[in-house]
Amino acid sequence: MLEIRNLHANVDGHEILRGVNLTVKAGEVHSIMGPNGSGKSTLAQVLAGNETYEVTEGEVLLNGRNLLELAPEARAAEGVFLAFQYPVEIPGITGSYFLRQALNSVRRYRGEEELDAVDFLKMIRERLKLVQMDDRLLNRSVNEGFSGGEKKRNEILQMAVLEPRLAILDETDSGLDIDALRIVADGVNRLRSPERAMIVVTHYQRLLNYIVPDFVHVLVNGRIVRSGGKELALELEEKGYTWVEKESARAELAGAR
């Protein structure tokens, strides 16, 4: 489903991604772990099309389609969804309006019929249950005054509504207590399907106890330095990131020679 080949990206002239290669197939859940500043969030933002990041080299294919030439809204319509690490507050726009606009924009792009208010309401009620969210939150401005947990749940709700083919969860666990984490992870798990791929970006192994990945990759210094199964996450938890950091520094040195 997703092919990332030799992806390089800069922000403000600094190279953050330095040749990322990753293949994700439909139905798979991949976790990307790494120390702070390794480029995890940059990778997530680049895939979603944030123009703050400049792609200098490489390609990204989604079902054979060059993702990098698409605007963020087209990527969303093609099935890419990013659950933000820091969901943005939009004062003055209610959650339900925002969600319906988003869904109908995507449906328009795909040539599907738009949902009217009644059908939308029916569908949203169903999806709210998935993340145990109160529908009153939808009558408030998007994310404004939401707690950390409410914001993250709102992200998963949006994912449930837009039904992406590729969902990227960027540090969805950060700032959540264990109860909120369980609810969010539970919502994500229910959205797992053979047609859907997920990339779970996280610093801590904790989240992966609840969202169990098929593959774990370690990103250090803008490159994936190690890949493995879910046991790799446990190994990382035990040995710490310095273990892979040292290893990658040695490899770079060897490469330089």
Place this chain on the structure above:
Amino acid sequence: MAVITEKNSNHYVAEFERLEKTSAGPTWFNPVRKAALAHFAEQGFPTTRHEEWRYTNVAPLARTTFRSAAPTAVPVDLDAIRPFLFGDADSTRLVFVNGHYVPELSIATGVPAKVTLANLAELLETEPDTLRPHLARYAGFETQPFIALNTAFFQDGAFIHVPRGFVCETPIHVVYLSTGGPEPVVSHPRTLIVAEEASQVTVVETYAGLNGGGYWTNAVTEIVAGDAGVVDHYRLNREHDDAYHIGAVRTQQGGHGTVTSHGLTLGGGLTRNEIHSVMNGEGGDLDLNGLYIGRGSRHIDNHLRVEHAAPHCDSREYYKGILEDSSHGVFTGRIVVHKDAQKTDAKQTNMNLLLSGNAQVDTKPQLEIFADDVKCTHGATIGQIEESEMFYLRSRGIPEKEARDLLVYAFASESIARVKIAPLREALQRLLFTGANEDRLLIEEASNP
């Protein structure tokens, strides 16, 4: 500059003399007109050297010889004014074209008999005693050349009176329409709203233009709320893009009176809105809400002066501007707290959204506080569309243009939500939010956070 000023006050003096000779109207008000003219002749047009006019250059008004607008030669029909109406087609309204009352387009019958709803030209003749205590008693012209000019020249306008203790639930719409045309003309619409003790009234004034031609509207509105009187006032500027609009609103309120005045500027070439509110009864409550939309090379100057002249009064100013292209917005908010106005609570907010590198805003709070137990706060912001918000919306599939429109709308939504008349609120939503999504239901939903 001085020469131009002199020449043009001469033009108005000559015009006044001509009108005086030809007019067959009542004479009781003439001394006031003469005094006003004398003040105008003495002051002439302000220049940007005047501190109060620093950001707004009215030289084009001083330079041009505007003739008094005549009743239109081509009759204006209902279809022409329909775009400026809201709600039901037969809702209560007074319609003026080029400053002259048009009874055929007006519906003055929708209000209860206790409410007086009439045109000033007629009342000047028939009911001088009703007008005398109020007309030109509040909008001082001694230092205000444009108010002076209006007072000297106004031909007609609306008079709304609600007696003691009466609540007029029907909103009253006053439409001042300019037809425009090949020659520069000026009209001087005058509005007087009197809500007696413990009464209530809602009035919407719409200023609109059918054609361009650089016409000038020089309007004055006086609003008086007696003790515990409630006035909800809206002033909607939908003038033609090359029109000049100078509008003065003067509000006065008694003890425990509540005045709300909304200034909504969606049109015009050069607009100056002057609002001067005096709270001279204890426990008064004042809201001045504003929304101004700059497009093209539009210039919009909102000049507010709130005077707390009695204790325990609250005032809130909430003005928001959206400026596109090479438009220019100006906000000046002066709050004056008199010596005895203890326990004053005054709040001023001016927020601006700049949508283009060429758009410009000047915003200036001015506080003059002579009492010692008061709370006065002010805040001004000038911002742009947040890239992070844009990306968030787009990452959810909302196309760039719609995302931008949505964020602009979100910025304006609180101002629109403050409009209490539902059909007017809906009309504004449509005016401000066309294109991206015209589904009214959705818009209502979006603006209701």
